[in-house]
Amino acid sequence: MNIKITPDAAVEMYRTMKLIRRFEEWVTVLVEADEIAGVTHESVGQEAVPVGVCSALRDDDVMTSTHRGHGHIIAKGGAVPYMFSELMGRESGYNKGRGGSMHIADVSLGIYGANGIVTAGMPMACGAAFVFKSRGEDRVAVSFFGDGGVNHGLFHEAMNLAAIWELPAVFICENNQYAITTPIESVVKVPIHTRADSYGMSGESVDGMDVEAVYTATRRAVERARDGGGPSFIECQTYRYVGHYTAERHMKLNYRSEEEIELWRQRDAIEGWAGRLIGQGIWTEDERATVDAAVERELDEAIAIARQAPWPETGSYLDYVYAREYPGFPARGSDL
């Protein structure tokens, strides 16, 4: 299969990676300014993975995401105003302010939710894939998870389910080398992608700092899944330049060196891709500047919208737990 990226698509990939990078940088600023509460996990450095993967998807494909999910959501088409509104806890947010960073979802875009529990989305992607298969639709379900996830029991169970039932699923491991402070080498003895063998599933490892490599591998896996060829596993080697969560910048953790971070920064996916497009003459520095400026504008506007968005009504705190409520449920905290 010869997979070509059109110039327009290539520029769009750049734009989306840049949007994610700048979105995350804004999140950090807003967290520090106490405009965003809770715990936020930025994906700065990893942008090529969600963009490469989601560029290979159709709108009606679905995906499950992780605690480090902003990039996945943007890449799958999430609108930044609704994302910022969600992160600021507003009623106009994607989840009406109920979810926050770790749960952003837009089912209409096939975003089945970020998830705060490592690998929790994997079996859900299998369930969705089963529905597509049993309805005879050629849709695909993708599940993102980190290197830390591959040691979880649920990884194993979900990979096996997908394999034995030949589900149209694609499993994307974002191997950013660490689970919080724990280096992947200390908790896994084999190259991660070889785990796929043990389910009879195709598995490969790609350079997660190269959006084209991620796209190409995913595209192949997605086509195979659509054609009834079953699931695939793709490990993307990547790195987060920033801490596990926003707060880490104020902590004295020493699980990795500045040199290591610098080495990965030199392979930056966004710079690298821009360089290639410009080098190949497909694009110019001016065009890039225009895109960059548009990204800034988009984010500025989104933040402005979010800041003015209304908060949820306090009295609505019992809403949305159940599709159907009964008298006295959900139970309130006091019964005076």
Added chain:
Amino acid sequence: MNIKITPDAAVEMYRTMKLIRRFEEWVTVLVEADEIAGVTHESVGQEAVPVGVCSALRDDDVMTSTHRGHGHIIAKGGAVPYMFSELMGRESGYNKGRGGSMHIADVSLGIYGANGIVTAGMPMACGAAFVFKSRGEDRVAVSFFGDGGVNHGLFHEAMNLAAIWELPAVFICENNQYAITTPIESVVKVPIHTRADSYGMSGESVDGMDVEAVYTATRRAVERARDGGGPSFIECQTYRYVGHYTAERHMKLNYRSEEEIELWRQRDAIEGWAGRLIGQGIWTEDERATVDAAVERELDEAIAIARQAPWPETGSYLDYVYAREYPGFPARGSDL
């Protein structure tokens, strides 16, 4: 490594397999006669596995067992009078009648308990192996589980822990081809033993109807573990001639054919081993008859002992929950 079985050891292997077979057949009889309550899972047909494995262990090695655990316990040195007493719910049973078939344990013999939850013993074996390793003892922990277990998340997590920490553990998968009614081929796409690869662990498959093959493979794995060479995984291909549990004989299940059962019966481990010993001139039919008779006597006596053993005192039902009790705990069911 050249692993030889002495004639005495070979006869002892026969005796133990026979003891397990006849023990299980007695269990069936006693269940039908309502002398044993609860759910009992017999291992008729699988005897070569526990015997081959445990023959390679020392007394101070430990093992965890499964719902189908009688054979493991006998092979690790469990005394049949205490086992029958336990199965009949008597105070003199291994677990003072508290455990029953699915929980028989004798910690002094390194039997860390049968377990009613598939794969639940695997991480416990890892924990014990860790203790041996960190104390510098050359003891080994073995964990038994079925083919159904290899799809469980806990299998994955425990295998990985053992591998990354290079624990002196040996994982024995008794692949009897079914998990209740579910054929292994329907839930696994690869040969089971290849799963070990994905942890960087040595894995092999052996004929579980051949006690020597099981013994030899285990012996190698155990020596490696003792020498600090880390864990191993051994799949033993075997079969249960009887139902999943005793009650199955009265149910009309049709998940496997009489022909299939018959094929495996023709490879019976006990008959095969006796035939080899006699064929090689190490043993005679008469000697065999003597051993068989001794086995019958041992079981008859054990059952007689168990039948006369006292029941637990009703009033002791709160005992043994905690090592240390506090006023009012464990809570009783009424507070008049």
Added chain:
Amino acid sequence: MRRLRYLQAMNEAYHQEMERDEEIFILGEDIRGNLRGETYGLLDRFGPNRVLDTPISEAAFVGFGTGAAMAGMRPIVQFQIATLIYLAFDQLVNNAAKMRLMMGGQVNIPVTYTVMATGARNGLAGQHADNPYPFFLHAGIKTICPSNAYDAKGLLISAIRENDPVGYFAPAGCLSQRGEVPEAPYAIPLGQGQIKREGTDVTVIAVGQMVGEALKVAESMSSEGISVQVWDPRTLLPLDKEGVCSAVAKTGRAVIYDDANRTCGFAAELSSLLVERVYDELVSPIKRVTRADVPIAFSAPLEQAALPSQVGLANAIRSICG
């Protein structure tokens, strides 16, 4: 009218609902093999795409159900034994149960969890004899525990039609009991308890297989001149709070007879609820007769001692009606 066993009533509900709505499918361990009877004939009738035998992977098959529900289908997820919910606990209480709120109402999760043989007896021992519905209640998952064949069918149909996760606990002691069961499909609404026997001195609130026992005790107490009312909540969440309050207000006394663990159990919830709501109508303390907080021992006399008993119930009644 026809008398069916509880398991047959469940089986009929499965058939009729799967017939009615082809978005419904069932999955779990040995469903096709039909070990107990409640899944009899499903494979033949609905085929392998709607009747799935899973690997032993409880956490994954619960999550699978959640994902299938999000994608628009209506899974029935069966637990072969009740304690298996522990293996999927995160997927149940931290995912399926919370998904709707966390997403701001974007999706429904119409999944039914049929939890078979809860509270098993007769030597099932430590790991197979729990009655784990209080865990579901504490997590806010809708929870049903039908006490007879009629309710079993009508409530299973309602559970399947509910657009939220519902745990359906089928008590071991009820599964082979027979009762009158109409053939045509019928739905018993959630949140409606039922007085199974009228009485004036004390209301016994009994759950699942305790209902039958409570009725026996009620009969025998009448010879002592104590008139016992028996109330069956049928659904534990939503609970029929009005129903239980008016039943207890009428008698002024209440005993809760429940086979789950005592501490933080359903009996504790009911007792504290009644104190909040009908304190002024009470003429005596509310009593709980529950399982002791011990793992169920294998041996029969110990098992008996740990379980709530008819004698214990009678004593509790006497202690407040004296």
Added chain:
Amino acid sequence: MRRLRYLQAMNEAYHQEMERDEEIFILGEDIRGNLRGETYGLLDRFGPNRVLDTPISEAAFVGFGTGAAMAGMRPIVQFQIATLIYLAFDQLVNNAAKMRLMMGGQVNIPVTYTVMATGARNGLAGQHADNPYPFFLHAGIKTICPSNAYDAKGLLISAIRENDPVGYFAPAGCLSQRGEVPEAPYAIPLGQGQIKREGTDVTVIAVGQMVGEALKVAESMSSEGISVQVWDPRTLLPLDKEGVCSAVAKTGRAVIYDDANRTCGFAAELSSLLVERVYDELVSPIKRVTRADVPIAFSAPLEQAALPSQVGLANAIRSICG
């Protein structure tokens, strides 16, 4: 005296106990990395064989602890966030907690589970904000919830010395609070509650970080002429039943202030226990002020609304002291 933060008090307990007994070791996620402070210095002092960073495999590392305990060591198993217990739920409630009885007393399982940052606040949202101790209570697992730095150290030392599984819940809201903590090791016995403030009109029973709030409410109620007593159970199982009964008998009124889910929660247990034990001393219904039974929403106003509040507590007190 020295004032230490709660986390520092835990850290000191870890150091002193691991120093005292070399059978003790600690394992969990990012223990070496020392994210919050309570594991500071352990790796340097005790080395990698006694301070283990695990893969993300909660079920396995709990089972690992059980096996190590059976083989004679004394593991401390740390959960980085409270809801992670759900992932190991079977290994906790169906294995570790039952092992001793199922084996007829052959082994002890001396494992301490430190459950960090329970009941987290400020936007931790649906999956990270639970206060899951009622699940442990219902399963019969010994359970501690220290409300201040002094108790944190003394109860952690007792937990580690206990020969049974003990869940130690460290409330998010307490972790950075300071209090007087003696340097020498000391053990606070399990099963001893404490009156944190004397009062005569009503007893507020408060758990964990609710204790500090209850004390504030108690102060402010005195201006309304209501004398509020505050009782801290400190250990939830074993519970100091004598202590709580005599505290409530004295005031005749009780409000339970607890940040766990309401239904089948610890407040329900206490309320029903008090009704059973001190019914005749009660002059008003027992009130529960708890978290609502909803997943905690991310947005601040919704989070606030779902949690038990000082206003809610004050209203409950007024409603029965009026």
